[in-house]
Amino acid sequence: MSNPGAPESTSFEPVDNTESTESFDAILAQYEQTHSRLSGEGGKQITGTVVAVSVDSVFVDIGYKTEGVLPLALFQSAGETVEVGSKLQVSVKGRNEEGYYELSRMRVEQPKDWSALEKAFADKAVIVGTVTGVVKGGLTVDVGVRAFMPGSRSGARDAAEMEKLVGQEIRCRIIKLDATEEDVVVDRRAVAEEDDRSTKERRYAEIREGDLVSGTVRSVTDYGAFVDIGGVDGLLHISDISWARVEKPSDVLTVGQQVDAKVLKVEAAGKRISLGMKQLLAHPWDAVAGKYVAGERVRGAVTRVTDFGAFVELEPGVEGMVHISEMSWVKKVRKPGDLVKPGDVVEVMILGVSVAERRMSLGLKQTLGDPWVDVAEKFAVGSQVEGPVTSFTKFGAFVQLVEGVEGMIHVSEITAEKRIERPQDVLRVGQVVKAKVLDVDREKRQIKLSMKQLVPTGLDEYIAEHHDGELVTGRLIEVSGEHGTVELGEGIRARAGLVAEAAKEEVKSGAPDLSSFSSMLAARWKNGPSAAEAKAEPVRVGQIRSFRITLLDREAKKVEVQLV
DSSP: OOOOSSSHHHHHOOOOHHHHHHHHHHHHHHHHHHHHHHHHTTTTTEEEEEEEESSSSSEOOOOSSEEEEEEEEHHTTTOOOOTTOEEEEEEEEEEESSOOOOEEEEESOOOSSHHHHHHHHHTEEEEEEEEEEEEEEEEESSSSSEEEEEESSOOSSSHHHHHHHTTTTTEEEEEETTTTTTTTEEEEEEHHHHHHHHHHHHHHOOOOOOEEEEEEEEEEEEEEEEEESSSSSEEEEEEGGOOOOOOOOOOOOOOOOEEEEEEEEEETTTEEEEEESSSSSSOOGGGGTTTEEEEEEEEHHHEEESEEEEEEEEEEEEEEEEEEEGGGGSOOSGGGTTTTTTOOOEEEEEEEEEETTTTEESSSGGGGOOOTHHHHHHOOOOOEEEEEEEEEEEEEEEEEEEEEEEEEEEGGOOOSSOOOOOOOOOOOOOEEEEEEEEEEEEETTTTESSSSSGGHHHHHHHHHHTTTTOOOEEEEEETTTTTTEEEEEEEEEEEEEOOOOOHHHHHHSOOOOOGGGGHHHHHHHHSEEEEOHTTSOOOTTTOOEEEEEEEEEEETEEEEEEEH
């Protein structure tokens, strides 16, 4: 019977560690085989996928149980961005202390002995080295042995860039090798230039019109900016930066800025790539339909002035044009720049919109009011006006009546004293004159004026001093049938009826008035022959006869008389 207080006996059987030992040995052998295989592959490229990015390292899945690792500084010094999921071409160099595979982005293996160096020198092959320090005149490089790289062959532009190369893995070519003296000189610049050419050729072959790319602004000029899009530069022209007008690319872009753009054109032969940023955004004109309506008043900034008008930006990317003819009611605009300058904010009226053509016509004068609207009321026909002479033509002179309204005095209406060939013979620009309004045509924007019709003449005075029915004396200067022309005074002529009034009465009654015959005889005995009897002789040019005024027309300046 067992003693409850005594411990239970335990039987021990020997443990067989053969399986565990074999498993460990197999794993070790597999590791050594894999490590040996990977190390032996050296320069063989493997496509890996970035699985993590830490503060100083980039971890890459290369298809094995353990990830590979690359220094983050390699990407930062090259200006590259690396993200989880990025695909990289790498080579395995070995394992680090933490068990990760040390990777290289180089395509070649680092030589391990002098024979390998001699072969690389003879083949002018590209090898891998690590820059170990800065020395006088250049840098030291570990290529399996200590090598020297002249500063001029480093590819660095200054001492600061040379310092940054220390600790970096580089591709170079041996340009001098003396095994006896253990003297090795390498060249990085030539290899970098070859790589650059190769990268550019590859990129030019890869890039297609319409591709969306990301890049870094490398330089900014007056006409645009050059953007590095992965080894090649594309030109981002000033006109393709934004839909809004850009005066200077430096106003919106800076060196080192990351930008997204669209490839607009690729000229592989000329090694030129055109880029556009604005093409990634919707065109502002796509939203114009219904937004801007003819007849609407809007405000905008003058962006540029040409010989035929000015362009006004209503919103970024939407411009309209004010033609020179739509700038002013007041005067004929010779140069648009005399009225507006770039940067001026103006109020304009929309005259027309064509969304399909992306064109908008604007008017500046329409917002100022049309001075011709009420000219017929302001300057009635027959009224007297006054204003300065503004300009001349071959046929007359223009007079400003009010701002924006001019009238024209024909050369024949300047004076009645003499014939004038040119208006500037008697008038000068700026001279203030008085004139009479003869006609107003609002549609044609024309007002006809006369100066001479305001100046009193002998005829005006004659009309003012006489009245209808009055008997006057005149000299016949022209006879034509029953009518003629009579000179009533100096320069005063009238149309005359040459059938005497007494004769008219006889024709009208058919016989003389017998009842007045005795009175007529008495008058004749007392006063001599009557006027009718004196006029019995035929009319002829040069006669001085008596006439009765039958018409005095002050407006038409016309006088008519009848022979008595």
